[in-house]
Amino acid sequence: xxxxxxxRWAIAEGYIPSASKFSDRALVSHETACILNAGDRExxxxxxVFFADREPVGPYRLTVAPRRTLHLxxxxxxxxxxxxxxxxxxxxxxxxxxxxxxxxxxxxRCAELSLLSTMAYAES
Amino acid sequence: xxxxxxxRWAIAEGYIPSASKFSDRALVSHETACILNAGDRExxxxxxVFFADREPVGPYRLTVAPRRTLHLxxxxxxxxxxxxxxxxxxxxxxxxxxxxxxxxxxxxRCAELSLLSTMAYAES
Amino acid sequence: xxxxxxxRWAIAEGYIPSASKFSDRALVSHETACILNAGDRExxxxxxVFFADREPVGPYRLTVAPRRTLHLxxxxxxxxxxxxxxxxxxxxxxxxxxxxxxxxxxxxRCAELSLLSTMAYAES
Amino acid sequence: xxxxxxxRWAIAEGYIPSASKFSDRALVSHETACILNAGDRExxxxxxVFFADREPVGPYRLTVAPRRTLHLxxxxxxxxxxxxxxxxxxxxxxxxxxxxxxxxxxxxRCAELSLLSTMAYAES
Numbered sequence: 001x002x003x004x005x006x007x008r009w010a011i012a013e014g015y016i017p018s019a020s021k022f023s024d025r026a027l028v029s030h031e032t033a034c035i036l037n038a039g040d041r042e043x044x045x046x047x048x049v050f051f052a053d054r055e056p057v058g059p060y061r062l063t064v065a066p067r068r069t070l071h072l073x074x075x076x077x078x079x080x081x082x083x084x085x086x087x088x089x090x091x092x093x094x095x096x097x098x099x100x101x102x103x104x105x106x107x108x109r110c111a112e113l114s115l116l117s118t119m120a121y122a123e124s
Numbered sequence: 125x126x127x128x129x130x131x132r133w134a135i136a137e138g139y140i141p142s143a144s145k146f147s148d149r150a151l152v153s154h155e156t157a158c159i160l161n162a163g164d165r166e167x168x169x170x171x172x173v174f175f176a177d178r179e180p181v182g183p184y185r186l187t188v189a190p191r192r193t194l195h196l197x198x199x200x201x202x203x204x205x206x207x208x209x210x211x212x213x214x215x216x217x218x219x220x221x222x223x224x225x226x227x228x229x230x231x232x233r234c235a236e237l238s239l240l241s242t243m244a245y246a247e248s
Numbered sequence: 249x250x251x252x253x254x255x256r257w258a259i260a261e262g263y264i265p266s267a268s269k270f271s272d273r274a275l276v277s278h279e280t281a282c283i284l285n286a287g288d289r290e291x292x293x294x295x296x297v298f299f300a301d302r303e304p305v306g307p308y309r310l311t312v313a314p315r316r317t318l319h320l321x322x323x324x325x326x327x328x329x330x331x332x333x334x335x336x337x338x339x340x341x342x343x344x345x346x347x348x349x350x351x352x353x354x355x356x357r358c359a360e361l362s363l364l365s366t367m368a369y370a371e372s
Numbered sequence: 373x374x375x376x377x378x379x380r381w382a383i384a385e386g387y388i389p390s391a392s393k394f395s396d397r398a399l400v401s402h403e404t405a406c407i408l409n410a411g412d413r414e415x416x417x418x419x420x421v422f423f424a425d426r427e428p429v430g431p432y433r434l435t436v437a438p439r440r441t442l443h444l445x446x447x448x449x450x451x452x453x454x455x456x457x458x459x460x461x462x463x464x465x466x467x468x469x470x471x472x473x474x475x476x477x478x479x480x481r482c483a484e485l486s487l488l489s490t491m492a493y494a495e496s
Contacts, residue, residue: 002495004380004382004464004493004495005382005493005495008128010128010129010160010162010224011160011226012158012159012160012193012224012225012226012243013156013158013195013226013228013241014158014193015195017150026389026458027481032385034384034385034386034460034462035384036382036383036384036422036462036464038382038420038422038462038464048162050160050162050191050192050193051192051193052192052193052194052195053192055191056191067422067427067428068422068423068424068425069384069386069422069423069424069460069461069462070424070460071385071387071424071460086150088158088193088194088195089193090158090160090162090193090224092128092160092162100382100384100462100493101384102383102384102385102490102493103241104385104488105239105241107237107239109151109237110235110236110237111236111482112236112237112360112482112483112484112486113479113481113482113484113486114236114237114238114239114486115239115477115479115486115487115488116228116239116240116241116488117241117385117475117477117488117489117490118226118241118242118243118366118490119243119384119490119491119492119493120243121128121129121224121226121243121246122493123126123128123129132252134252134253134284134286134348135284135350136282136283136284136317136348136349136350136367137280137282137319137350137352137365138282138317139319141274172286174284174286174315174316174317175316175317176316176317176318176319177316179315180315210274212282212317212318212319213317214282214284214286214317214348216252216284216286227365229363229365231361231363233275233361234359234360234361235360236360236361236484238360238361238362238363239363240352240363240364240365241365242350242365242366242367242490243367244367245252245253245348245350245367245370247250247252247253256376258376258377258408258410258472259408259474260406260407260408260441260472260473260474260491261404261406261443261474261476261489262406262441263443265398296410298408298410298439298440298441299440299441300440300441300442300443301440303439304439334398336406336441336442336443337441338406338408338410338441338472340376340408340410351489353487353489355485355487357399357485358483358484358485359484360484360485362484362485362486362487363487364476364487364488364489365489366474366489366490366491367491368491369376369377369472369474369491369494371374371376371377
């Protein structure tokens with residue numbers, strides 16, 4: 001049976017609020033790409049980040065080991081450059097092995113948490 | 125490698141609350157279509173808005189430059205006419221270049237934010 | 249160009265909380281199937297509702313006119329019988345014309361709103 | 373007409389907060405896989421749970437009767453071992469009959485509820 005997943009995924013929404021009512025890492029406003037590599041080969045992934053008014057930035061490179069999940073916080077990306085806060089962005093994931101990508105935001109600009117999630121859009 | 129995306133997208137949910145506990149643009153109740161054009165050609169997009177009890181309105185026309193994302197607020201649409209508040213609607217996106225569309229609502233009718241998001245439904 | 253949509257859709261989640269902190273119809277806890285019929289033919293739809301521990305109920309029949317959207321509240325279904333509150337359910341939509349279906353819940357069991365949404369799962 | 377659904381589904385996000393402001397089962401922080409078996413055959417399902425830094429755990433085995441829905445709480449899984457709290461995970465569902473899988477989290481770490489939901493990712 002083939003490994004579940006696809007090689008290319010896109011997330012059109014992206015917005016990391018700079019404000020948070022909490023300082024605990026779990027509750028700070030953040031966006032995450034949850035990546036599942038259910039297969040037996042390493043997945044080498046290149047992420048490109050798109051903006052409204054300037055050229056894309058990337059690739060951000062990362063590896064997900066076989067049979068592992070990586071919940072990647074966009075907040076933590078540093079190289080080639082951090083994702084600006086309070087700024088619209090979008091992202092493209094290109095992998096050399098099948099993966100599944102799900103997008104979430106935890107938003108704690110107000111006193112209570114707010115969550116969103118969706119499967120990313122997949123091709124090939 | 126082909127550009128990621130499809131030419132036609134639909135969002136069946138649509139509802140912009142007229143009320144907001146905030147006046148800051150970032151926190152006013154709004155719905156957004158996040159559009160990613162990851163390709164090297166301009167995407168010319170026509171949006172049609174559907175209602176429960178009258179003929180659709182449109183096209184709303186917009187262009188997303190190559191390698192850019194546009195997070196379009198339905199609240200900001202003006203031509204041919206604004207989207208009424210507190211009213212059920214749905215929307216269809218037709219593009220001449222591949223795009224990815226994700227739908228979000230930020231709802232601040234109460235004192236705390238509430239968020240929803242989903243990839244839109246895509247065809248060919 | 250063909251009308252966008254599919255003939256069969258499923259929503260695996262279903263749960264209408266009986267409690268609400270609000271009595272305003274807009275803010276009462278509810279689940280909705282947002283249906284878009286972007287085509288030029290009437291869509292005649294049969295909904296079947298599934299439960300954890302008894303036979304499915306249905307069909308619930310409804311029609312969405314051409315070029316219209318219907319945001320159907322599961323709370324409002326009456327015939328053949330209302331959807332029980334505080335009860336797990338799921339739903340299947342079968343249409344004779346292409347439609348798009350998106351699922352949402354507004355949950356106001358607590359003092360603040362909570363929202364979820366996802367495109368339904370489509371086939372053929 | 374064929375039964376709606378697919379045999380393999382993946383959910384890349386997974387995180388059960390250990391904290392809850394409520395003790396009522398309905399309002400305790402939890403994640404759910406809502407499974408619909410709309411067909412006339414039993415669906416025997418094996419779930420594998422993936423982690424960031426160790427080998428997957430599973431299979432968790434369960435059966436969904438014909439024409440039934442099962443809203444499975446990840447919190448309730450016990451055999452072969454409970455899902456750890458406050459820990460990133462992902463899950464893979466393999467069934468011998470077509471099913472539909474939708475993922476939700478109810479998060480009550482703060483005083484108000486927060487919800488997310490998405491259809492899982494499906495393959496053949």
